[in-house]
Amino acid sequence: MHILITGAAGMLGRKLADRLVRDGGLGGREITRLTLADLNPPSAPAGFGGTVTPLAADLAQRGTGAKMVAHRPDVIFHLAAIVSGEAEADFDKGYAINLDGTRDLFDAIRAQDGYCPRLIFASSIAVVGAPLPSPIPDEYHTTPLTSYGTQKAICELLLADYTRRGIFDGIGLRFPTVCIRPGTPNKAASGFFSNILREPLVGQPAILPVPDTIRHWHTSPRSAVGFMIHAATMELSAVGPRRNLSMPGVSATVADQIEALRRVAGDQAVALIERRPDPLITAICQGWAPGFEARRARELGFTSEDDFEQIIRVHIEDELERRA
């Protein structure tokens, strides 16, 4: 079995490749080849016995899709995208990569005769925009308030149409915000959700720029990878033509996050959080999704954590203990 990951150098791409190698197979089939595509493709994951092809791929260039599917991967995880802030700052680049780059990949699949891979697309909760109900039903309309969310919503529509036409067997996953992101604090507007947990867990201070009443929708990196594995192996005929699913997650306020941290790591960890309100970040967050019903996804077997304490414990197991 040959698997292609686009955006393979990103946090989720790396974790997905590691998981595939750990599992050794996908849906009971041995993985013999991994194509890892990115601007600067990552090296081979440790312990993989098959062939790894690192592929330098720039989705802003037309023809990149053809290069990526030239060897007809059986399963494609399409994670490559530029992030929300960059897509908002650079209109042309956002559309060129997130929309046209995805379409270039889709059309490259279409151009190959007798080829119909499973395609898992990383969509985003940014496809919805305020004002929003809580929780958001599966049938709620997509009215994004960013160019990034617009591009993801458009790709969802393309994915459903190309799937309906038999060009590939696609499924789009609307990921919750992934928390706790490993690594160092970044300047993304959503970065604080991870920072206020990850840093205090290792004795470092962190800044909270929003009121602790802000409610948002989260899942762990482990669950996010789990969604992709499930999407790659599940029976899709039961899904029907509505191929874009809001993934399950944990709806939590910042106060819920902080109390979960207190239960796991005590008052001394919570004391490392410094409240420094930022009106701009607060305004941005207030437009974000508070949570989804995710009824269809749960019925189809997708699972996430039940509460924020579990999300923190997953981080400790996967990032702190495994690396210790």
Next chain:
Amino acid sequence: MHILITGAAGMLGRKLADRLVRDGGLGGREITRLTLADLNPPSAPAGFGGTVTPLAADLAQRGTGAKMVAHRPDVIFHLAAIVSGEAEADFDKGYAINLDGTRDLFDAIRAQDGYCPRLIFASSIAVVGAPLPSPIPDEYHTTPLTSYGTQKAICELLLADYTRRGIFDGIGLRFPTVCIRPGTPNKAASGFFSNILREPLVGQPAILPVPDTIRHWHTSPRSAVGFMIHAATMELSAVGPRRNLSMPGVSATVADQIEALRRVAGDQAVALIERRPDPLITAICQGWAPGFEARRARELGFTSEDDFEQIIRVHIEDELERRA
């Protein structure tokens, strides 16, 4: 004031141009110039004192957008598209015209400095797909089951994003099925909705290929033109970022249509309808929208007929009496 109509040779494009010329102005401003763009552009409407520019424009060709907005029309009615059946039969042509052609127009507007026209986009109820509630709420998601519906839904997303960015002041109108279409019977799957009324009204037979329990969503050509005039002149700041609106209409079963015909034209007209069931057309119709709440559009001042008898009377006034 300079007005551009794309798809000006189509039924709605012609009726819109006629109405603009009859009104003499738009929103209290005199119309001095009309640009009528189409593959084979129509001639000038009778009685117009301003400048008419027929523009041969093929949206399958890149650069057509720049040609259409070179003289910076104040208001753009973007009606040009290939229809549902053709977009389904020809994948490439559908995407090239309905999606890329629209984006070419949008980007041509963006390329002009200091230019921000009002843009009215003809969307469609094909952006939704079965299974559907009745009526469909404004917040219902778009899960089209045709490439045409996919292309319209994508253009809605682009319209909202380009509007949010200040590139133009856009509004998308999801037209109900327009009934009674003037002209001769056509082979579109939806053609019978008009045929079974228009033909008997002039003593001609018509074929009904579906059970009379089929429920669908209709408006008259006069109301459809009225939606566009209202969209071009209303205050849009109150609409906010959700710029795509399901227009009001009449939700009626085929039996409702037939009873309205009986009230207007008697049993002898109804007797001209021959029931000849077509399983394929019946299956297609069962996936169509039964009706919309259209709450936001009504609150914003869009109006349609109240029942099917009014729709028939509009046809008699506008097509039979005016031409008599």
